[in-house]
Amino acid sequence: MSFSKTLTDWYSVNKRQLPWRQTTNPYYIWLSEIILQQTQIKQGLPYYENFVTTFPTVFDLANANEAEVLKLWQGLGYYSRARNLHFAAKYVVNELDGVFPDTYKELLKLKGVGDYTASAIASICYNEVTAVVDGNVYRVLSRYFGIDTPINSSKGDKEFKALAQELIDKKDPATFNQAVMEFGAVQCKPKSPDCTVCPFVSSCYAFGKHVISELPVKIKAAKVSKKYFNFLVFLTPNHTTVLEQRQGKGIWQNLYQFPLIESNKPLTQKQLELELKDLDIIKEQTYELSLYNKDEIVHKLSHQHLYTKFWIVDLDSNIKEGTPIAALEDFPVPILIGNFIEAFNF
DNA sequence: AAAGCGGGGCG
DNA sequence: CGCCCAGCTTT
Known part of the structure; x- marks a missing residue:
């Protein structure tokens, strides 16, 4: 046959x-x-x-x-x-x-x-x-x-x-x-x-x-790289946060995320505070910074491992372009962000 | 030709 | 932990 x-x-x-x-x-x-x-x-x-x-x-x-x-x-x-x-x-x-x-x-x-x-x-x-x-x-x-x-x-x-x-x-x-x-x-x-x-x-x-x-024979892929992602979860008195759309060519193009500070090595709270000074949102604001997850969340993509920390930034006063917490669920987000939103008690 | 791009499931 | 999944586009 x-x-x-x-x-x-x-x-x-x-x-x-x-x-x-x-x-x-x-x-x-x-x-x-x-x-x-x-x-x-x-x-x-x-x-x-x-x-x-x-x-x-x-x-x-x-x-x-x-x-x-x-x-x-x-x-x-x-x-x-x-x-x-x-x-x-x-x-x-x-x-x-x-x-x-x-x-x-x-x-x-x-x-x-x-x-x-x-x-x-x-x-x-x-x-x-x-x-x-x-x-x-x-x-x-x-x-x-x-x-x-x-x-x-x-x-x-x-x-x-x-x-x-x-x-x-x-x-x-x-x-x-x-x-x-x-x-x-x-x-x-x-x-x-x-x-x-x-x-x-x-x-x-x-x-x-x-x-x-x-069988089949497959040429092995190059090794995965490591990246360190620090997401800034802003909180304002009137229950908003900040969400931004990813631009450019990389991963998650056009999806939304919390403001991101990327680094080649893990950042301590002190190092992160230095980075925060440059942010427009922070200017003239008093805030309280705390780390949400002590252990890094490792998000694995095909050829990148993302070591992720979520930082809670509690602001003293309201901001102009905040995203209402209640509207978070309407935005397309990477599953890494989606899992956080679900787990975090806003 | 090689690199970049997700997330889930399985042994 | 590595491998695979009804692959395509860009460099």
């Missing part, structure tokens, strides 16, 4: 029921694919439900403010996905009369849509024969065929894409693509897959050679 047939037979028996499998509406498929980039289904599912409920059509999404979109995305990470999602929705509405692109090539023009996502939408919604290559596909193909080209290299990119394109079922690319991903997620898992119940066991290279745990 062919690779494709074995795979799709497995899929017909083992596939999970998921909301985006009940539709071929490109708007919903697009939403699901963006949400699921680098994200496990269990984590992305509630966000998908929220998005389709809040923004039932691409017009609703396009008409929203970016902050509303980011708020709904809060906690999911990789926030450029949300910004690009919103940008692309406006593009579809304003430039394409709300009609989604219907080819791989045109889909690629949407911000946030790369090779994988364009292939997924084109195949699932329009039956275009273009193979998806995601983390699951890398794993399944590298093991079954014994390919040790690093998956995070340009050579690996081309090699696996070409192989998947050979294997894909030309008559039903949508089912094949979803089947290979589902197979990778459910059966050919990263750790300790149960090969005794695998339909490919008799012909799988990695199983035969006992190299399951060595």
Whole structure:
């Protein structure tokens, strides 16, 4: 039996029921694919439900403010996905009369849509024969065929894409693509897959050679850097604080946070007080400074570890541009800030 | 080609 | 603690 047939037979028996499998509406498929980039289904599912409920059509999404979109995305990470999602929705509405692109090539023009996502939408919604290559596909193909080209290299990119394109079922690319991903997620898992119940066991290279745990090959990432974050939580007599929007290019772009003093080493209270003198908010003010968390909160990103202290700055008088404490929940914030807001007794 | 970008879950 | 997740964009 062919690779494709074995795979799709497995899929017909083992596939999970998921909301985006009940539709071929490109708007919903697009939403699901963006949400699921680098994200496990269990984590992305509630966000998908929220998005389709809040923004039932691409017009609703396009008409929203970016902050509303980011708020709904809060906690999911990789926030450029949300910004690009919103940008692309406006593009579809304003430039394409709300009609989604219907080819791989045109889909690629949407911000946030790369090779994988364009292939997924084109195949699932329009039956275009273009193979998806995601983390699951890398794993399944590298093991079954014994390919040790690093998956995070340009050579690996081309090699696996070409192989998947050979294997894909030309008559039903949508089912094949979803089947290979589902197979990778459910059966050919990263750790300790149960090969005794695998339909490919008799012909799988990695199983035969006992190299399951060595495939796929991936070039290791550089070591993570450490940063020291000092957030200033201002409190005023009339129950406001200060929240600012992150600018520039780094992490959490366009999300909100408490005023931040970043340093290369941990700051003592004395060192921080010196920094405070330069702040506009503090000028001419008397205040009382206290440290909220004695032990630093370590927030781990893919390649940064953020050693975080929250400093409470109790001001004697009110300020002009304060954010009412009651309005805090309306702003999109990084989960690190969100956790603090939830825990702190304002 | 390499770096940057989140947060959660698992062994 | 390291690794992985329905990857993309920028440098």
